[in-house]
Amino acid sequence: MKNKKIIILLALVFLLTTFTVGCGNKDTSSNESSDAAISFVDDEGNQINLNEPCSRIISFYSAHTENLFTLGAGDKIIGNYKTGIYPAAAAKIEIYDYHSDPEKIIAADPDCVIIRPFITRNVPEFVEAIKNAGITVVSLYPESNDDFEEYINKLAMVAGVEDEAKVQLELLDSRMNDLSEITSAIPKKQRHSIFFESTEVNLRTVTPDSMVGNAIEIAGGINIASEAESIEKGSSIAVFGEEAILEQADNIDVYVSQRGAMNSGGSLQGISERPGFEVVKAVKEGKVYIINEKIMSSPTFRQYKGARELARFLYPEIMDDYSEYENQQVATREDMAYITVKVAHIPLWVPSSSRYYNEEYKNHTFGMFEDVDWRDDSFDYIETATMAGGMKGFHEEDKEYFKPEQKMTREELAEAVITLGDLKAQSYSINISDLEKCENGRMVQMVVDNKIMKLQNGKFNPGGEVTNQEIIDALKMVVDAN
Structure with a gap:
C-alpha cells in the first residue's frame, strides 16, 4: 500500500513538471488560462501560458521574423523560414523547413516555435510532432488590418518586448x-x-x-x-x-x-x-x-x-516633391539619394526573391551598408538609388559603406547621369583640359558633350563639390530626355 502511494505521488509530480507553464521548459498550450506571467489565446484558439519571455525562437513566417526584428527581438530568433530575408540580418539565421523532419527543430532546442494557421492546416502532423516534444507552439496571423495591433502585441508578449511594441x-x-x-x-x-x-x-x-x-x-x-x-x-x-x-x-x-x-x-x-x-x-x-x-x-x-x-x-507630383532641395547647398551623398529617387520617380527597391542572399553581387548587396541603419528613413532612398545604379558604395576590408554625409563630387554625378539616362555619343568632342584626372573619362566626356554638365574654366574638376540644385538640373535633363 505504501509503495502504491509513492508511485501515485511520483506520477503526480511528473505530470505537474511536464505541464507547468514556462518558456524554456515545455509545451505551454492548454485550454484554460492560468496564473502565468504571460497568458493569451493564439489565433488557433490555443491558450498560451508562459512563465517568462522566450529567448530561443524559431519563426516559420517571414512577417513574424521581420516584426520581431523591428521590435528589437531579432537576437532571440535562432531559426528562420527561407522567405525571411528582411532585414538583411535575418537572412543569416539558420533556416528551418516545416516540410522536413520535425526532429531537426526539436534538436535545436527552441523554447518557442511561432507559426501561422496556414501551417497547421497544411502539415498538421508536423505541428503535432513539435507539440508532442513539449515545445511551445504559438500560431499567429492577422486576417484583416484591424487585427494587426493585437497580433503585434501577442508577438511582443512571446519575446518580452511589449514596451517596444x-x-x-x-x-x-x-x-x-x-x-x-x-x-x-x-x-x-x-x-x-x-x-x-x-x-x-x-x-x-x-x-x-x-x-x-x-x-x-x-x-x-x-x-x-x-x-x-x-x-x-x-x-x-x-x-x-x-x-x-x-x-x-x-x-x-x-x-x-x-x-x-x-x-x-x-x-x-x-x-x-x-x-x-x-x-x-x-x-x-x-x-x-x-x-x-x-x-x-x-x-x-x-x-x-x-x-x-x-x-x-x-x-x-506631390509625393516626390523635391522643392526642399532646390537650393545652393553643397550636396551630400544622402541628399543625392533622395534627389535621385524623387526626380526620376524610381519605385522603392525590395528584394523579390527569397534566394537573393544566396548570390554574390559585385557592386552592392541590398541592406549591407555598415553605415546605413535599416530603420532610418533614409534607408529606402539610399538603397533604391544604389540598386538603380545611380550611386555606388565603398568596399573596405570586405565591408560595404555608403558614407551618407560625404560630399558629392562632380564625377560621381556624371556617373549617375550616365547610368540613369540614355545619352548618346555626339559627333563632336568638347575639349576638357583635365580629362586625364577623371577616373572614367568616357563618361565625363559624354556628359559634357551632351551639355548635361558644364566645364569650369575649361576644366571638369572631377573631385569638385556640387550643389543640390546642380544635381536636380542634371537629372531633370536626363529624365525629360527619356
Whole structure:
C-alpha cells in the first residue's frame, strides 16, 4: 500500500513538471488560462501560458521574423523560414523547413516555435510532432488590418518586448496619419482611381478591409474594386476578373500589380500585352506599376512603405516633391539619394526573391551598408538609388559603406547621369583640359558633350563639390530626355 502511494505521488509530480507553464521548459498550450506571467489565446484558439519571455525562437513566417526584428527581438530568433530575408540580418539565421523532419527543430532546442494557421492546416502532423516534444507552439496571423495591433502585441508578449511594441505601433500610426493628411488635402475631383491586382490567376484583387485596402484609402486612391468579396472566409484575396476590369477601363488611372512568392500579379509587359487591355486608361498612359508583396500584403510595420508607394504612383507630383532641395547647398551623398529617387520617380527597391542572399553581387548587396541603419528613413532612398545604379558604395576590408554625409563630387554625378539616362555619343568632342584626372573619362566626356554638365574654366574638376540644385538640373535633363 505504501509503495502504491509513492508511485501515485511520483506520477503526480511528473505530470505537474511536464505541464507547468514556462518558456524554456515545455509545451505551454492548454485550454484554460492560468496564473502565468504571460497568458493569451493564439489565433488557433490555443491558450498560451508562459512563465517568462522566450529567448530561443524559431519563426516559420517571414512577417513574424521581420516584426520581431523591428521590435528589437531579432537576437532571440535562432531559426528562420527561407522567405525571411528582411532585414538583411535575418537572412543569416539558420533556416528551418516545416516540410522536413520535425526532429531537426526539436534538436535545436527552441523554447518557442511561432507559426501561422496556414501551417497547421497544411502539415498538421508536423505541428503535432513539435507539440508532442513539449515545445511551445504559438500560431499567429492577422486576417484583416484591424487585427494587426493585437497580433503585434501577442508577438511582443512571446519575446518580452511589449514596451517596444507600443512605441512601434504609435510610430506606425503617426506615419500613416502623416501620409493621410497629405492625401486628404487633395480635392476629391482630383483624386485618382486605382486597380490593385493581387493575383494574375483570375485577375483577383483584395478585400476592402485588408491591409492593401487600407493602404489604398490612406494613399488617397479611389479603389474601383471597393466592393469586391473575399474568395473564402478569412482571405484578403477577392474576386474581380477581366470582364469587371474592362468594364471600368476608362476609369482606371493607375494599375498596380503585386509580385511575390505568395500572391503574384502580372508583369509590366504581361499586363500591357493582355488582349483587350490596350483600352485600359492606365495602360494607355503608361501608369502600370509593380510593387513587392512584402510591403503590401505582408502584415509588418513596412505596410506604411507600401501605402507611401501607392501614393507615389497616384500623385508623384506631390509625393516626390523635391522643392526642399532646390537650393545652393553643397550636396551630400544622402541628399543625392533622395534627389535621385524623387526626380526620376524610381519605385522603392525590395528584394523579390527569397534566394537573393544566396548570390554574390559585385557592386552592392541590398541592406549591407555598415553605415546605413535599416530603420532610418533614409534607408529606402539610399538603397533604391544604389540598386538603380545611380550611386555606388565603398568596399573596405570586405565591408560595404555608403558614407551618407560625404560630399558629392562632380564625377560621381556624371556617373549617375550616365547610368540613369540614355545619352548618346555626339559627333563632336568638347575639349576638357583635365580629362586625364577623371577616373572614367568616357563618361565625363559624354556628359559634357551632351551639355548635361558644364566645364569650369575649361576644366571638369572631377573631385569638385556640387550643389543640390546642380544635381536636380542634371537629372531633370536626363529624365525629360527619356
